[in-house]
Each structure stands twice: as C-alpha cells, then as structure tokens.
Amino acid sequence: MTLAKTRSVSLVGVDGFVVDVEAAITSGMPGLHLVGLPDAALNEARDRVRAAIFNSGEDWPNRHVTVSLFPASLPKRGSTFDVAIAIALLAAAEAVPPRACEGLVLIGELGLDGRIRPIPGVLPAVLAAANAGCRTVVVPRANAAEAELVPGVQVICAATLRGLLCLLRDEPPPPEEEPDETATGPMDGLALGNRQDTSGLDLADVRGQAEARRALEISAAGGHHLFFAGPPGCGKTMLAERLQTLLPPLEADSALEVTAIHSVAGTLPPGRPLIVQPPFYAPHHTATRAAMVGGGSGRLLKPGAVSLAHRGILFLDEAPEFTGGTLDALRQPLEEGEVRISRAEGTARFPARFTLVLAANPCPCAAAKQVDCSCAPGIRRRYLSRISGPLLDRIDLKLELSPASRAELRYDLEFAETSDVVAERVLLARERTLKRLVDTPWRSNSEIPGPELRRRFTPGAEAMKAADDALQRGTLSARGLDRVLRVAWTIADLAGHEEPHPDDIGGALMLWSGRRP
Numbered sequence: 467m468t469l470a471k472t473r474s475v476s477l478v479g480v481d482g483f484v485v486d487v488e489a490a491i492t493s494g495m496p497g498l499h500l501v502g503l504p505d506a507a508l509n510e511a512r513d514r515v516r517a518a519i520f521n522s523g524e525d526w527p528n529r530h531v532t533v534s535l536f537p538a539s540l541p542k543r544g545s546t547f548d549v550a551i552a553i554a555l556l557a558a559a560e561a562v563p564p565r566a567c568e569g570l571v572l573i574g575e576l577g578l579d580g581r582i583r584p585i586p587g588v589l590p591a592v593l594a595a596a597n598a599g600c601r602t603v604v605v606p607r608a609n610a611a612e613a614e615l616v617p618g619v620q621v622i623c624a625a626t627l628r629g630l631l632c633l634l635r636d637e638p639p640p641p642e643e644e645p646d647e648t649a650t651g652p653m654d655g656l657a658l659g660n661r662q663d664t665s666g667l668d669l670a671d672v673r674g675q676a677e678a679r680r681a682l683e684i685s686a687a688g689g690h691h692l693f694f695a696g697p698p699g700c701g702k703t704m705l706a707e708r709l710q711t712l713l714p715p716l717e718a719d720s721a722l723e724v725t726a727i728h729s730v731a732g733t734l735p736p737g738r739p740l741i742v743q744p745p746f747y748a749p750h751h752t753a754t755r756a757a758m759v760g761g762g763s764g765r766l767l768k769p770g771a772v773s774l775a776h777r778g779i780l781f782l783d784e785a786p787e788f789t790g791g792t793l794d795a796l797r798q799p800l801e802e803g804e805v806r807i808s809r810a811e812g813t814a815r816f817p818a819r820f821t822l823v824l825a826a827n828p829c830p831c832a833a834a835k836q837v838d839c840s841c842a843p844g845i846r847r848r849y850l851s852r853i854s855g856p857l858l859d860r861i862d863l864k865l866e867l868s869p870a871s872r873a874e875l876r877y878d879l880e881f882a883e884t885s886d887v888v889a890e891r892v893l894l895a896r897e898r899t900l901k902r903l904v905d906t907p908w909r910s911n912s913e914i915p916g917p918e919l920r921r922r923f924t925p926g927a928e929a930m931k932a933a934d935d936a937l938q939r940g941t942l943s944a945r946g947l948d949r950v951l952r953v954a955w956t957i958a959d960l961a962g963h964e965e966p967h968p969d970d971i972g973g974a975l976m977l978w979s980g981r982r983p
C-alpha cells in the first residue's frame with residue numbers, strides 16, 4: 467500500500483479549519499473511492515478530479531484509490547478540496563515526489579480541462595492555514611493577490627494542474643503558466659493612507675442643513691446609528707452618501723476582517739485585494755431577508771448586507787418600503803455585532819458591526835410639499851411606524867429635515883465645510899475616545915456596553931440633570947439613557963471636553979428624541 471497526504475481548508479462562514487487529505491493505493495477493483503465529503507459534493511469532486519487529471523496528460527492510476535478527508539465531522543462544502551485531492555492521489559501513485567507535497571495546503575477548484583479555478587474565501591482560508599502553523603499554501607492564480615495579504619505564509623499560485631505538477635516535480639513550467647504581467651501585487655492594496663475614490667462626493671456639495679451635517683459628524687466620530695426623515699428632495703440621500711467621506715481608513719486588522727468577508731461573498735474589487743476604506747453598502751428595498759442578514763442554501767453560505775457593511779455603513783434608503791421582516795432581522799446583528807446562520811452541518815458566523823443609516827419620506831405618495839400630499843391621515847401615520855419601535859430605539863440620532871431654503875441653496879456655498887475639514891475633527895475626536903478606552907475592547911463610544919457605561923462613564927450630577935429630568939418625566943427610558951450618554955461622550959470628544967458638559971447631554975437628548983430644537 468502506498469500513502470500520501472496533503473491538506474486543504476474547510477470554510478464555515480469566515481472561519482477556516484485545516485483538513486487532512488489522505489490518499490491510499492491498495493489492491494482491489496480499479497476506481498476512486500472518496501470518503502469524508504457529503505454525497506453530492508463527493509460525486510462532483512470525483513468527476514472533476516478524474517477529468518482534470520486525464521486532461522492534464524497524466525496517467526490515471528489503474529488501481530484502487532481511496533481518498534479520505536479528516537476530520538469527517540467538519541462541514542465540507544463546495545469545491546475547495548479538488549486540488550488537494552488530485553495532488554494527494556497523484557502522490558500516492560508516485561507521479562509526484564511525496565516530499566514535495568509534505569506540509570502543503572492546497573486550495574482550489576479544478577475545471578474539467580485541468581484549469582485551477584478561483585474560489586470565494588481564499589483570504590480567510592489562507593489566514594486559517596497560517597493560524598494552524600502551515601507555512602506554504604497553493605492557491606489559484608486568480609486569487610494570488612488576496613492570499614499574499616496574509617503575513618508569514620509562502621504563497622504558490624498555479625493556473626493549471628499541469629503547471630502545479632511541473633512545479634512540484636521541479637520541471638520548467640508549461641508555456642501557459644508563464645508569469646502574468648498584469649497580475650497585481652499585494653502592495654497595491656496596502657496604501658492605507660489613501661482615500662478610496664468615493665466618486666467625488668463631498669460634504670460641501672450639501673448647502674444649509676447644518677443640523678444634518680452635524681449629525682453626520684457625530685455619527686462618524688462615535689459610530690452612532692442615524693435616521694433622516696423629511697420630504698422628498700430635501701437631501702436625505704445626498705447627506706447619507708457623504709457619511710463615508712468623513713470616516714477614517716480602516717485599521718490593519720479591520721481591513722483584513724472586512725476583506726475576508728468580501729472574499730467569501732465574491733465582491734472583492736478586482737486588482738485591489740485589500741479593502742482599506744470602510745464599506746458603504748446600500749441594498750435596495752426589495753432585498754430579501756437572506757440578502758439582508760446572509761444565508762442561502764447553495765454550496766456556500768453568503769454573507770448578507772449587514773456583513774458586507776461590516777466596519778462601515780449600511781444605508782437603507784426609503785426605509786419604510788423594506789418589508790417588515792427584513793428590517794426586524796436587523797435587530798439581532800445590531801445587538802450582537804455578528805450574524806450566525808445555522809444549517810444541519812453546523813453554524814456559520816459572519817461579523818456584522820456597522821453604522822445603520824435610515825432615510826424615509828413622511829408618507830408613501832412622496833409629495834414634495836405637504837399641501838400636495840394625497841394620503842389619508844391614517845396612511846400617513848402608519849407609514850413611518852413601519853419602522854418598528856424596537857428598531858428606532860436602537861438609533862441614537864434622529865432628525866426631521868426640511869428642505870434647504872432658496873437663500874441657503876443659493877448663498878451657502880462658501881460657508882459649507884468640505885469633507886476633509888470635518889474628517890479631521892472626526893479623527894481627533896476618535897483619538898480622544900481611543901485614549902479613554904485604551905484598556906478596553908471597544909474602539910468607539912457606540913460600542914461601550916450599558917453596564918460599563920453606567921459604571922465607568924457617568925458624567926457629574928450637574929451635567930446629568932437634563933437626562934434625569936427626562937427619566938423622571940418618563941420621556942426617556944433606561945435604554946434610551948444609555949444611548950444619550952454614548953452620544954454625549956461623542957459630542958464631548960468632538961468639542962475636546964474632558965467629560966460631557968450639560969450642553970453636550972442636552973444636544974444628545976435632542977438628537978435621540980428626534981424633536982426639533
């Protein structure tokens with residue numbers, strides 16, 4: 467009996483687990499016996515591996531071959547294991563020197579013609595291999611830039627099985643494997659300081675709307691969720707889209723985390739393997755629940771909008787038009803910062819820590835002036851209440867906008883601050899927050915859990931007076947108080963106050979209740 471072993475990675479959500487792939491050649495009926503994969507995946511993998519080996523000009527070992535994947539209990543979806551299976555099999559048949567594939571982790575799907583095809587989730591797969599102490603990983607060439615983002619791992623990329631075999635046999639590569647001139651290196655994506663092109667958006671494009679611009683600044687500084695209500699054409703969409711221009715670039719660890727999610731989703735921008743700017747994701751109101759929070763029944767679970775917006779912004783324009791189920795599905799990720807999807811084979815986890823921005827017209831007819839509204843009063847009232855109370859409770863900043871006046875539209879241009887100026891203040895405020903939170907796991911005021919907030923960050927009695935009064939009157943709930951305190955700290959950080967002043971709390975109260983001053 468001859469034995470050979472390779473390794474691959476099984477992905478569950480964004481978590482990867484190293485899988486051992488063992489091939490044994492024994493006497494018995496010629497054929498390929500695969501163990502440790504679910505039935506459907508098993509048959510498909512066998513057909514692909516067999517065709518790819520034939521079409522790469524290799525001899526098929528005319529003996530009994532068994533390939534096992536361990537541990538059998540791990541969920542193994544998709545076609546990630548093809549290359550590892552083919553190489554283990556050929557090594558057991560002594561067509562590849564077994565020493566050459568010792569310790570190798572191989573990731574990739576085989577085409578019937580022997581091509582190694584790109585797969586989703588290469589970044590988290592290589593991260594998992596690195597964390598498990600593996601030093602060399604083989605990936606499809608199309609995924610090379612993404613794989614090379616992982617420090618401490620040697621990445622070998624291959625475009626065909628034929629090319630990979632030449633490499634393992636120490637032979638010169640076949641002509642189709644000549645290095646690709648257009649391939650981009652990982653350094654392209656590492657320019658952490660550069661702002662991604664947000665297609666020329668700038669806060670200075672918005673005239674008037676001082677309160678709304680201030681709310682955007684507070685949201686950017688503290689990671690607070692935001693709700694804009696107001697008549698059509700008053701600038702809600704315009705404002706929301708400019709929030710991304712106020713956010714600092716992602717820290718290195720967040721950038722990898724975000725990129726891993728987009729790698730699994732297959733939404734990485736080509737040629738820019740590392741996502742360095744906070745994502746801005748705006749699903750249409752026809753989005754299904756699965757599109758919003760993730761799921762799917764295919765071979766691979768897909769992250770939803772809440773995860774594609776991880777460490778960035780999730781913008782729901784025309785929020786009441788979303789079906790109730792979709793909006794309510796946001797509550798769990800808002801509370802926990804991640805989504806868990808359970809299937810028979812196990813539970814997948816996707817991070818989902820985002821800033822939620824909602825925009826809504828006051829009624830479904832979307833008349834620009836109230837006098838033109840044709841909606842019955844009941845319909846008007848019910849429209850905004852489609853955004854449920856429990857969801858609104860989680861939104862720190864609520865604003866009712868009026869259209870900018872004609873004078874503002876005409877003359878305010880020279881006073882309008884640019885995104886760069888505001889982003890500078892946001893950065894300073896975030897640095898103050900980080901200094902205060904230095905020995906904690908939280909990075910922004912919005913992340914501080916209620917009990918910690920009350921224990922460690924309660925301002926003095928004088929500052930708290932307005933909030934205490936609101937509690938007494940019953941216009942503020944205990945949960946509401948936590949939200950107000952978090953925003954008050956962000957306002958204080960923006961103003962450079964050591965702790966919230968009475969005015970900071972007053973401002974936070976106003977933004978929380980959504981009442982106009």
Ligand SMILES: Nc1ncnc2c1ncn2[C@@H]1O[C@H](COP(=O)(O)OP(=O)(O)O)[C@@H](O)[C@H]1O
Nearest residue numbers: 671672673675697698699700701702703704870
């Ligand atoms: N305050 C403003 N400053 C500059 N342009 C504005 C402003 N408000 C509205 N506009 C103009 O009106 C258009 C519609 O704005 P939009 O953001 O789509 O409104 P809403 O989403 O509230 O319906 C914008 O594209 C912009 O040209």
Ligand SMILES: [Mg+2]
Nearest residue numbers: 702703704783
């Ligand atoms: Mg709009």
Ligand SMILES: [Zn+2]
Nearest residue numbers: 829831839841
């Ligand atoms: Zn109406």
